[in-house]
Amino acid sequence: MIRSQVLICGGTGCTSSGSTVLVEEFENQIxxxxxxxxxxxxxxxCFGLCALGPVVIIYPDGTFYSKVKKEDVEEIxxxxxxxxxxxxxxxxxxxxxxxxxxxxxxxxxxxxxxxxAQKRVALxxxxxxxxxxxxxxxxxxxxxxxxxxxxxxxPEQVIQVIKDSGLRGRGGGGFPTGLKWExxxxxxxxxxxxxxNADEGDPGAFMDRSVLEGDPxxxxxxxxxxxxxxxxxxxxxxxxAEYPIAVARLKKAIKDAREYGLLGKNIFDSGFDxxxxxxxxxxAFVCGEETALMTSIEGNRGEPRPxxxxxxxxxxxxxxxxxxxxxxFANIPQIIFKGADFFNSMGTEKSKGTKVFALGGKIKNTGLxxxxxxxxxxxxxxxxxxxxxxxxxxxxxxxxxxxxxCIPASLMDTEIDYDNLTAIGCMxxxxxxxxxxxxxxxxxxxxxxxxxxxxxxxGKCSPCRIGTKRMLEMLDKITxxxxxxxxxxxxxxxxxxxxxxxxxxxxxxxxxxxxxxLRFFKDEYIAHIVDKKCPAGVCKALLNFKIEADKCKGCxxxxxxxxxGAIVGTVKNPHTIDTAKCxxxxxxxxxxxxxxxxxx
Amino acid sequence: MKSLAELAAIREKMQNKVVIRDGSSEIxxxxxxxxCGIAAGARPVLNAFVEGVNEAGLADKVAVTQTGCIGVCxxxxxxxxxxxxxxxVTYAHMDAEKVKRVIQEHLxxxxxxxxYAITNV
Numbered sequence: 001m002i003r004s005q006v007l008i009c010g011g012t013g014c015t016s017s018g019s020t021v022l023v024e025e026f027e028n029q030i031x032x033x034x035x036x037x038x039x040x041x042x043x044x045x046c047f048g049l050c051a052l053g054p055v056v057i058i059y060p061d062g063t064f065y066s067k068v069k070k071e072d073v074e075e076i077x078x079x080x081x082x083x084x085x086x087x088x089x090x091x092x093x094x095x096x097x098x099x100x101x102x103x104x105x106x107x108x109x110x111x112x113x114x115x116x117a118q119k120r121v122a123l124x125x126x127x128x129x130x131x132x133x134x135x136x137x138x139x140x141x142x143x144x145x146x147x148x149x150x151x152x153x154x155p156e157q158v159i160q161v162i163k164d165s166g167l168r169g170r171g172g173g174g175f176p177t178g179l180k181w182e183x184x185x186x187x188x189x190x191x192x193x194x195x196x197n198a199d200e201g202d203p204g205a206f207m208d209r210s211v212l213e214g215d216p217x218x219x220x221x222x223x224x225x226x227x228x229x230x231x232x233x234x235x236x237x238x239x240x241a242e243y244p245i246a247v248a249r250l251k252k253a254i255k256d257a258r259e260y261g262l263l264g265k266n267i268f269d270s271g272f273d274x275x276x277x278x279x280x281x282x283x284a285f286v287c288g289e290e291t292a293l294m295t296s297i298e299g300n301r302g303e304p305r306p307x308x309x310x311x312x313x314x315x316x317x318x319x320x321x322x323x324x325x326x327x328x329f330a331n332i333p334q335i336i337f338k339g340a341d342f343f344n345s346m347g348t349e350k351s352k353g354t355k356v357f358a359l360g361g362k363i364k365n366t367g368l369x370x371x372x373x374x375x376x377x378x379x380x381x382x383x384x385x386x387x388x389x390x391x392x393x394x395x396x397x398x399x400x401x402x403x404x405x406c407i408p409a410s411l412m413d414t415e416i417d418y419d420n421l422t423a424i425g426c427m428x429x430x431x432x433x434x435x436x437x438x439x440x441x442x443x444x445x446x447x448x449x450x451x452x453x454x455x456x457x458x459g460k461c462s463p464c465r466i467g468t469k470r471m472l473e474m475l476d477k478i479t480x481x482x483x484x485x486x487x488x489x490x491x492x493x494x495x496x497x498x499x500x501x502x503x504x505x506x507x508x509x510x511x512x513x514x515x516x517x518l519r520f521f522k523d524e525y526i527a528h529i530v531d532k533k534c535p536a537g538v539c540k541a542l543l544n545f546k547i548e549a550d551k552c553k554g555c556x557x558x559x560x561x562x563x564x565g566a567i568v569g570t571v572k573n574p575h576t577i578d579t580a581k582c583x584x585x586x587x588x589x590x591x592x593x594x595x596x597x598x599x600x
Numbered sequence: 601m602k603s604l605a606e607l608a609a610i611r612e613k614m615q616n617k618v619v620i621r622d623g624s625s626e627i628x629x630x631x632x633x634x635x636c637g638i639a640a641g642a643r644p645v646l647n648a649f650v651e652g653v654n655e656a657g658l659a660d661k662v663a664v665t666q667t668g669c670i671g672v673c674x675x676x677x678x679x680x681x682x683x684x685x686x687x688x689v690t691y692a693h694m695d696a697e698k699v700k701r702v703i704q705e706h707l708x709x710x711x712x713x714x715x716y717a718i719t720n721v
Contacts, residue, residue: 003650003664005620038647059620060663084633084666128621138607139614147604261601269602 004039004081006030007057009127011046011213012206012245013367018070019043019054025070026056029077039081045214047127049114051366052092057127062108064092094386114365117384119346121354122170122330123370126214131249134256137217143262145336146221149228150270155185158229162332164340166352171197171288171325172400172429173505174351174418180322183312184230187320192232194223195316195323197293198239198246201285202401203452205432207356208326210368212239212246215330216253220276222332224263227274230322234275238293241280250278285402285456289504290323292458303460304504325430327356347373351417361398361434364389371416378412381435392437396520400429402449402456403509405516406442425519427512441538442521443528447475449513457506464507467498471514478525479539481532488525492518537599540584544600549574551596558588558597616659625663627707629653632678634669640676641695642666648696649679652703662707675718681706691716 008014008023026041047055052066056076063086065076072090079085093099096113109115120126129136137143149158163178184192196219200208212219223235239247254276257263265273279297286292287302294316296302315321331353335343344352351373357380358368364386371380377397381387388394396406405426407414414420418428436445450472459465474491477483495511502508518525527533534542547558547567552574559567559575566582569575577588577597589597601607631637631646649664670678675692679702682688689712691702698716706712712721 001647001651001654002617002620003646007621038650060625061665082633083635083638083668084631085668129618135610135614136618138610139618141611143607144611147607151604266602268604 002038002040003060005059006039006041006081007044007059007127008041009045009047009053009055010043010131010245011050011126011210012243013046013050014053014055015245017053021070022054022056022068022073025073026077029073030081033077033082035077035081042130043132044129045126045131046123046210046368048118048123048210048368048370049092049365050368051364055092057109061086062110064107064109064112065090066092096383114367114369114384114386117375117379118370119354119372120370121334121343121346122211122327122356123214123368124334125218126210126368129215131214131216132252134217134253134260137215141337142217142333143221143257145333146224146262147268149225149336150268150272155229155231158225158336159185161336161340162229165335165343166340166347166350167328167331167335167343168351168418169325170327170331170355170430172403172427174428177324177328180312180324181226181230183310184232184320184322187313189320191234191317191319192230193316193319193321194226194230194232194235195290195294195297195311195321196223196235196237196239196326196329197288197290197323198237198243198326199281199288199293200240200243200326200430201283201288201456202403202430202432203449204358204360204434205401205430206358207368207431209243209246211326211330211356212243212250216246216250217257218333219250219326219329220253220257220263222329223276224267224274225332225336226322226324226329228272230320232320232322233273234277236277236279236297236316238279238281238287238297240283242283247278247280254278284458285452286458286504286506289506292504293323294321303458304506306503327431348415348417348420350419355416355428355431357431357433359385359433359435362388362392362394362437362440363435373417374415376413376415377407380416380433381412385435388435388437392439395436395438395440396442398434398436398445398513399432400427400509400512401432402452403427403505403512404429404432405512406436406445406520408520410520425516427509439536439538441479441534441536442517442524443475443479443534444536444538446514446517447472447479450475450510453506453510457510461501461503461507463498463501464503464510467494467502468507468510470494471498471511475514478528479534480541481528481539483529485526485529488518488529543584544579545577545582545584545586545589546598546600547575547577548596548598551594553594553596555593557591557593561587561591563587616654619660620663622660625661626684627662628682629662629664629707630667630680630682631664632668632670632676632680633666634673636669636673637676637678642677644696645677645679645694645699648699649703652699653707656703656708658703658707672718681712687721688719689717689721690719692718 056065167177168174292302292304311321356370396408398406454468457464554572566578653662677694679691
C-alpha cells in the first residue's frame with residue numbers, strides 16, 4: 001500500500017537542472033531502505049517555480065523541497081520518508097514572514113507567497129499528475145467533459161457554454177473562442193479540421209510547452225470536444241520540434257487515448273469519430289501566425305496568406321478550420337465539466353478566467369504562474385514573483401514578446417486584462433512577461449526585438465521584409481550616437497507605416513516594441529541622440545569607463561584583469577584608462593574593490 | 601472504452617492513488633517514526649493506518665503521515681490525530697489491531713478511543 005508519494009518535476013526547466021537523475025536516485029534509495037512498497041516516485045510536469053529547480057514535493061505532507069541535488073536524496077529518504085523528519089535546509093518555506101521551526105512541517109505549497117495568489121485552471125494538473133499516465137488524468141476527472149458533450153449535449157449547446165464562459169483566445173489576439181467555433185460550425189463542408197497552435201515562438205515564453213509537458217491529455221480532450229462542436233473529425237497539433245519532451249508526452253497521450261477508444265471511431269458509442277495528428281514545426285516564428293501555420297501543415301513553406309477568407313471559411317487544406325492556442329484549449333475541459341459560471345466568475349468584466357504567464361528576466365521567482373484576470377502587475381511581480389533581485393529598481397515589464405509592448409513602473413497598478421493592456425498600447429500576447437530593471441536600456445530592448453523580427457520576417461511582403469530592416473538600422477544609429485532627432489521622427493513614421501501595410505500579424509505588430517518604448521521612455525531615446533549617452537550604461541558605443549582618482553588606491557588589480565591592457569598606472573598611484581584601447585567589457589569595474597571605476 | 605461507466609470505473613480505481621496530492625485533508629494521523637518508534641513497532645502501525653484508511657474509503661479526508669520523536673519514548677508506538685478545531689488526541693502503545701478500532705470509531709465515527717489515549721478525550 002502506498003502511503004507517501006514523491007513528486008519530481010520533469011518539465012524542461014527542472015530536467016535541465018538535473019531532475020532525471022533524481023528520479024533514479026530516489027527510486028534506488030527508496031528500494032535500499034525497503035520502502036518500495038510504501039513510497040511511490042512520480043515524474044510530473046512543471047510546478048511553476050523553475051528558478052528553484054529541481055523541485056520535489058512529498059505527499060501527503062505537501063513538503064516542497066527546492067534545488068535538490070543527487071547527494072541530498074539519501075538524506076531526504078532516510079530522514080523524511082523513513083523517520084518523518086523534514087529536511088529543513090532544503091524545504092521551501094517562503095510564506096512572506098518568518099517561520100518557526102516547529103511550523104515548517106505544516107507549510108503546504110499553497111501557503112507560500114508564490115502559490116497563494118495563483119488560481120490554477122489551465123495548469124491545474126501540471127505538477128500534480130504523471131503526464132504519461134492516462135489513468136491519472138482520468139482520476140482528475142479527465143475525459144469526463146468529453147463524455148458529457150458526446151452523451152448529453154448537442155454541438156450548439158457546447159458552443160453556447162463556451163460563449164457563456166467568456167473565454168477569449170489565449171494566443172494573444174483575445175478573440176472570443178465560442179464565436180470562433182460557431183463560425184466554423186456554420187460552414188458546411190465534407191471535411192473540417194481542428195488545429196492546435198503550439199508553435200510558441202516568443203522569446204521567454206514557455207506556457208504552452210509546460211501545458212503539453214504537464215497535462216497533454218487535456219489538449220487531446222479539448223480538441224475532440226472542439227471537433228464535436230464544430231463538426232470536425234480530424235485534428236492537428238502544430239508543435240515546435242525544439243520541445244522534445246512535450247512532443248514525446250503528447251505522442252504517448254494520443255497513443256494511450258486511442259487505445260482506450262477516446263480517440264478514433266465511434267467514441268463513447270456516440271457515432272462521433274475524431275483523430276489527432278502531430279506536425280513538427282521547424283522553429284520559424286511566422287508559423288505561429290494562423291495562416292502560415294496551416295500552410296506549413298499542408299507541407300508548403302510557412303508563409304501567411306491574406307485574410308479573408310478566414311480559416312473558419314477556408315482554412316487547412318481549403319476546408320473550414322478552427323484554430324486555437326494550447327492554453328485556450330487547456331481551459332475547455334474545465335469549462336465544460338464545471339460549467340460556464342465557474343469560469344466567468346473569475347476575471348474582469350470583459351476578460352474572464354485566468355491567464356498563465358511565464359515570468360522571466362530580472363525577477364527572483366523565474367517560472368510559470370497562473371493568475372485570475374484583473375490581478376495587478378504589481379502583485380505578479382512583487383508578491384508572486386518575489387520582486388527584482390539584488391535591490392535593483394523595477395523599470396518596466398515587457399509583455400507579448402516581439403509583438404508586444406512594455407508596461408512602465410508608473411503603470412504597475414494596471415489590472416491585467418486584454419482591454420487594459422490594449423488601452424496602454426501594450427498587448428496580452430501569449431503570456432511571456434520579461435521583467436527589466438534600471439540596468440536595462442529600453443532602446444537596446446527595442447533593438448533586440450527588432451533584430452528578432454528582422455530575422456524571422458518570412459519576406460513575403462515588403463513592408464515587413466524591408467521596413468523592419470530599415471527600422472533596425474535606425475535603432476543602430478541611435479545606439480551608436482549617430483542619429484538626429486529627425487531620424488527619430490522617421491522611425492516613428494515608418495513604424496506606423498509597417499503596422500498598417502503588412503500582410504500578417506508578424507509585420508503588423510513588429511513595430512510595437514519600438515512604439516511602446518517611445519511612448520514611455522522617449523527620454524532615453526533623446527538621451528542617446530542629443531546627449532550621446534546611454535542612461536542605463538548598456539549601449540557600448542556611448543559608454544566610457546573612468547577611474548576616479550581620489551578613490552583609486554593603485555592596487556593594480558584592474559590593470560592585471562584588463563584583457564587589452566588599456567589601464568595604465570603605477571603601484572599606489574591612481575590609474576587611468578586609455579579610452580582608445582578600451583573595449584568596454586566592464587571587467588575592471590566588477591573587479592575593483594574600492595568602487596573607483598564608474599561608467600559615464 | 602465505449603461507455604461513461606467504464607471511464608468512471610477507471611476514475612474510481614485511480615482516485616485513491618492521486619487524492620493524497622490534494623493536500624486538503626480534514627484529519628491528519630501522525631505516526632512517531634523516530635528510532636524509538638520504529639524499534640517499538642511503528643512501521644506496521646503506519647502501514648495498518650494507510651491500508652485501513654483506504655479500505656474505509658477515508659483517503660480524501662484523512663492524511664496519514666509520520667513524524668520524528670514525540671518525546672515520550674516509553675509509550676511508543678505513538679500516534680497523534682489532528683483535526684481542525686479539536687484537541688489533539690494522542691494514542692500510546694499502538695499495534696495493528698488497535699489501529700482498526702481507531703479507524704472505525706475515531707476516524708470514521710468521530711469518537712476517540714479513550715482506552716488507548718493518553719490525552720484526555
